[in-house]
Amino acid sequence: MATTTATSAVGSEWKKNLSAHVICPECKEFPPNLEFPGSHETVCGSCGLVLADREIDVHSEWRTFSNDDQNNDDPSRVGETSNILLNGNQLETSIAGGATGAARQLYRAQNKLSSEKSNKSLMAAYKEIGALCDGFNIQKIVADTAKYLFKIVDDHKAFKGKSQDVIIAGCIFIACRQCQAPRTFSEIFAVTKVSRKEIGRIYKSLEKFFTAQNIERTAIVGADAGFKQTTSTKPSDLCERFGTFLGLDYRTWNAAATLSDKVTKDGDLAGRSPLSIVAACIYMISHLCGVPKSAKEISNVVGVSDGTIRGAYKQLYSERDRLLTDDFIAKVNGDKANLPQS
Template sequence: MSDTTIRTYTSDSQRTERTTEETTDERTDVDVCPECGGTLHTDESHGETVCADCGLVVEEDGIDRGPEWRAFNSQEKDQKSRVGAPTTNMMHDKGLSTNIGWQNKDAYGNSLSSRQRQKMQRLRTWNERFRTRNSKERNLKQALGEIERMASALGLPKEVRETASVIYRRALDEDLLPGRSIEGVATAALYAAARQMQTPRSLDEVATVSRIDDMEFKRTYRYIVRELNLEVAPADPASYVPRFVSELDLSDEVERQARDLLQTAGEKGVTSGKSPVGLAAAAIYAASLLANQKVTQSQVSDVTDVSEVTIRNRYQELLEAAENAA
């Protein structure tokens, strides 16, 4: 019995020594300069790992995994420290509430019994009810969900969704919703946010994914912009070009030519009073002809949702402006 114990103890000691040696070797490889073998020093303020002997920068742009705030006493540290996900305007409670997970498993990964699953389902139901305490929060929850759905269908980035959520919250706080549908104000907020963040979508594109008709959408958009004093600049036709060029699978040369045509037309005053989407479609069609990458008017029309007649009229105007400028 004692012999077995001794042998086991010896084996564990050898394993511990071997692990210690491997860890030491790994640490030695990391902490030694590859150029001169000197000691490495980590400069956290600059995010660099530098050799203390020869000055070689071994690693740069290091990640600072500490907090972004500073505290000079224990009281400030307690006030500023936090856990959990960052707050967001895309949720009605700004992401501060908690949810009960949908998995019917306990902390050890074991499946719950039938009675426990029923209990958890009731708790989820009541938790969802308590998250929206009044009609204003229920309104906000429905609207933000609608904004998220439409933004996802249009491929809009997170910053546009955040801006649209802020616009809708302002409209709700200033009591602009009576007499208008939640979907209408949400659609108008998303369209205005896309224009403000320089990632515009056409009226037809937004109306396609919305659940309201075109007239209500346009009327609500004008009302929201006027009442909230939103600064929405006229849409730049060039901002539509990269997306349409990508969908048509054309080259960078076509995109550059289209931008040049639109810039020249803008300087000549040709673009004034005309639809920016129609101008972008015509510029892409004209640029494809100039770059010998022919694409049909029908193909451009299908991607941009602009009629072929509009494309023909606009592209001739763009080419004439380019010829006059030359």
């Protein structure tokens, strides 16, 4: 009994009806001799009767031979995604140049369109930002942020009197900070040739401008939303890069970062620039950890004079018992006896 119930349940399921055939009503030939001359009709191959027409063509519109079409036109019907860094949504039709007659007039008329023109100058600026960042080993995400910031300035027609180079330098500087990869004014100056004084000035006004715009950075930078007004660069943020340049290992530059945070918090070296603080801390820690770097070496990397480094270090040295606790020294595996007098 159980078997019968099961069979009837299965029997109620859909099954292909194999007793139905599509055959030509004229020749009643079996199996039917069907042909598909046009892709949208079915014809009997024996008598020529059209059995079905206006069928939906399910064939692909083209065939792709992955390598063959490299030099030919791409038959796909979609283009690139729209680039939010450019104006408009780039859905315009472009008319090929080099034609004659009416096509040529259309081409000219389209060329006069303003959106195209403004995109051209934007593209030129982006190219420059990209080139500067590439030459400076700045990550793509920072370069994209700089481009985005530049577009905001361009959209608002702000800072009209300023030269584009200065604005680009300012945007790169701010992008570096927003992406937590800060660079110093001197480093930006080294690539953009915009003077430190000018970068400092444009940086202040740009930051005020961006904060007022309350822009969302999600579009480019991802998870981190909103423009953060940054305080001046923390010395500890710079330790990793300078430490790496000097060939210091993680333990050492990390200790220098910890020390520079402590120095900043306690107000030792108050009034000195973050760079001097970093340089003096790296000098102290490198000696403490037994991988001494001379003031000259540090000066070459950080960009402050060795005299300044020695002066700042002298202040730190006089406070060494408070700054370098026994816990700290044990943690970094250092020795206070390694510290030079100056």
